[in-house]
Structure formats: structure tokens, C-alpha cells
Amino acid sequence: MNPRVLVGYVSVGGNTAETANILAAAAREAGAEVAGPVDLRGKSAELLIGHDGLLLGEPTWGEGAHHTDFAPFDDSMARLLEPGRALAGVRAAAFGGCDRAYRNFGRAIELIEDRLAACGALVVQQGLKIELAHNGHSRAFTRRWAQQFVARVAGRLEPQAYRPAMTRADADAVMGITPAQRRARDNAGLML
Numbered sequence: 537m538n539p540r541v542l543v544g545y546v547s548v549g550g551n552t553a554e555t556a557n558i559l560a561a562a563a564r565e566a567g568a569e570v571a572g573p574v575d576l577r578g579k580s581a582e583l584l585i586g587h588d589g590l591l592l593g594e595p596t597w598g599e600g601a602h603h604t605d606f607a608p609f610d611d612s613m614a615r616l617l618e619p620g621r622a623l624a625g626v627r628a629a630a631f632g633g634c635d636r637a638y639r640n641f642g643r644a645i646e647l648i649e650d651r652l653a654a655c656g657a658l659v660v661q662q663g664l665k666i667e668l669a670h671n672g673h674s675r676a677f678t679r680r681w682a683q684q685f686v687a688r689v690a691g692r693l694e695p696q697a698y699r700p701a702m703t704r705a706d707a708d709a710v711m712g713i714t715p716a717q718r719r720a721r722d723n724a725g726l727m728l
């Protein structure tokens with residue numbers, strides 16, 4: 537049977553929204569029955585019930601915190617889903633926009649993963665960090681990430697450890713930036 541996957545997100549500048557759109561389209565192509573992408577602002581966590589897989593995303597905000605538009609949704613997950621571990625048996629992963637200039641790089645993704653796990657969900661894949669804005673490489677990476685997630689929800693692929701979270705170097709690999717290119721950028725930055 538085709539796995540039912542919900543994609544939910546909050547986004548301000550459009551980076552996380554674009555990721556959500558790519559994920560939903562790629563998951564559909566991979567054979568999932570996809571709900572969304574759903575803009576989670578003003579929504580209740582009950583909408584997470586009844587799916588085999590959940591992909592939730594937001595940009596990290598305010599020095600390693602949830603975005604203010606996602607925080608009420610996280611609160612409703614804690615209130616409505618956590619006590620009965622209502623997401624038991626559900627497979628999940630998180631994604632979001634981030635910026636290496638901040639000390640808590642993409643930390644909101646870990647906060648989402650922790651909440652999903654507390655609600656009983658099994659986090660089956662390392663969280664996806666997209667720094668600032670997509671390029672062709674990150675779009676292709678995101679499509680593959682969605683395909684792997686669908687395979688993990690369907691039980692065709694083993695769960696992947698989601699900790700440690702993606703580092704800045706991992707996020708460069710998502711964007712297709714090589715270590716040499718990163719060094720060159722850093723050096724150029726120092727010369728400014």
C-alpha cells in the first residue's frame with residue numbers, strides 16, 4: 537500500500553516553503569499519498585494523526601529557537617499528542633532553513649525531532665538543513681532525501697540515525713559547496 541505522508545512547514549522568506557514543495561512533489565513521485573504541503577500557522581497538532589510518515593519543517597529563529605509562528609504548533613503537539621504518545625508507529629523527519637552565521641546552526645530541526653520522538657514517532661532520517669536559499673544541487677539533494685524518506689516509511693530502507701545532526705560541512709555538501717570552495721569563501725570574507 538502507498539504510504540500516507542504529510543508535509544507541514546512554517547516559512548518566512550520562502551526557503552523552508554520551497555523545501556516543503558520539493559519534498560511533497562518528490563514524495564508523490566516516489567509513490568506516497570501526500571497531504572500538503574500544509575502551512576502550519578494557526579493549525580492544531582491533531583492534523584498530524586492518521587499518516588504513516590510526517591515531514592515537519594521551519595527556519596531556526598531567535599538564536600536556536602523555534603520560529604515564533606511554529607512555536608504554538610509545537611505547544612499543541614506537547615499538549616495534545618505527547619501525553620498519549622499519539623504518534624506511536626509513525627515515521628518522521630524534520631527539515632528547515634538555517635544560517636551558519638548563528639551559533640545554534642539549524643537547531644530548530646533538533647527541537648522538532650525531540651518533540652516528534654516525545655510524541656512517540658520514530659525519527660528515521662537525519663534532519664535536512666538548507667542554508668539561506670536553494671540552488672540546483674540542494675534541490676536535487678532534497679528530492680533524493682524525500683525518496684529515501686518514503687522508502688523508510690514503506691520499510692524498504694533501514695532507519696538512519698538522526699544524531700549527530702547535520703554540521704555546517706554537511707550543509708555545504710547539501711548545497712554542493714566543496715571544502716576548497718568554502719575555504720576560498722572564508723578567506724575572501726577575511727580580506728573584506
Ligand SMILES: Cc1cc2nc3c(=O)[nH]c(=O)nc-3n(C[C@H](O)[C@H](O)[C@H](O)COP(=O)(O)O)c2cc1C
Nearest residue numbers: 548549550551552595598599600633634635638642
Ligand atoms: C531573527 C532571525 C534569527 C535567526 N536565528 C537563526 C539561528 O539561531 N540559527 C540558524 O541556523 N539560523 C537562524 N536564522 C536564519 C534563518 O533560519 C534562515 O535565514 C532561513 O533560511 C530562513 O528560512 P525561511 O526563508 O523559510 O524563512 C535566523 C534568521 C533571523 C531573521
